[in-house]
Amino acid sequence: MLKLNKLPIVIFITFIALSTYSCGGIKPAATGKISKYVEDFFLGDGKMQYFVKPIDYISTTEDKATLDATFRRADKKNDSVTVNFSVLLNKNNTVNKVVINNGETEYITESVKTFYTQKEDEKISHRLSIKTTYADYQNFLLNQIHFITVTTEDESATISLTEKSKQKLENIVAILSDLL
Numbered sequence: 001m002l003k004l005n006k007l008p009i010v011i012f013i014t015f016i017a018l019s020t021y022s023c024g025g026i027k028p029a030a031t032g033k034i035s036k037y038v039e040d041f042f043l044g045d046g047k048m049q050y051f052v053k054p055i056d057y058i059s060t061t062e063d064k065a066t067l068d069a070t071f072r073r074a075d076k077k078n079d080s081v082t083v084n085f086s087v088l089l090n091k092n093n094t095v096n097k098v099v100i101n102n103g104e105t106e107y108i109t110e111s112v113k114t115f116y117t118q119k120e121d122e123k124i125s126h127r128l129s130i131k132t133t134y135a136d137y138q139n140f141l142l143n144q145i146h147f148i149t150v151t152t153e154d155e156s157a158t159i160s161l162t163e164k165s166k167q168k169l170e171n172i173v174a175i176l177s178d179l180l
Contacts, residue, residue, distance in 0.1 A: 037172050048073045050179060055168050057148070057159040063088040063123065065159040067148075069137065073179060081137040083130050084115070085148070087159055088123040093152035098130055103145035107136050126150070142173050 034040050034050075041049045049072045057065035067085040089095075095114060100107040115127040128150070132140075140146055147160035161169060 035171065035175055037168060038175050043072065050176075052172060052176070055165040055172070056162045057085075057087075057165065058162050059088065059157050059159045061157070063157070067141070069141070071134070071137075080131045080133055083132060083137070083141065084127065085129075085159075086125055086127050087148075087150050087157050088120065088125055089150070089152065089157055090123055090155055091152065092117050092124045093154060095126060095128055095150055095152055097151050098128070099149045099151070100140040101147055101149070102140045102143040107132065107140045138176075142169065142176065144169060 037053055037055075039051045039053065041051070043049050049070065052069040054066040054068040057067060059065060065085060065087045067083065069081050069083045071081040072079055095112045097108060097110045098112055100109075109130045109132070111130065113129040115129060117127075118125045144161070144166055147158055149156055149158045
């Protein structure tokens with residue numbers, strides 16, 4: 001039998017337990033993870049930002065490279081996808097352009113931002129960024145056949161998806177098909 005002075009505590013604990021239980025079906029606006037390949041972030045005002053986690057590439061000289069992407073779902077007409085990638089080059093020259101080939105056509109960008117360069121063994125790692133439209137991102141970088149050529153004034157490097165990344169890309173395409 002409960003004593004009368006403990007009754008308010010029991011009622012309070014019961015109230016908290018019921019309140020917590022009833023909120024169990026509410027999902028937060030942004031989970032931070034859609035899948036093991038894509039994360040989402042709530043920005044406010046009904047806007048979401050998506051991060052496509054890095055996928056691996058390999059160059060024709062067997063050097064490793066990576067590529068990730070970020071985009072917001074706000075205004076599809078005016079927004080863009082930011083594509084960041086790392087590639088190894090022999091020299092620390094400025095990258096003049098990036099060409100993405102999807103097997104049928106090429107997407108050429110001459111607006112390349114360099115985040116940093118860093119010496120790795122005998123080569124230089126270049127961390128680069130380009131912006132592209134949603135449509136070009138879908139047509140070129142979400143295409144299984146694509147490859148990327150990075151060009152400086154006196155050299156170029158071509159990178160393509162690894163076999164494992166081609167499998168990942170299939171999952172990424174399925175996830176992003178509703179978002180782009």
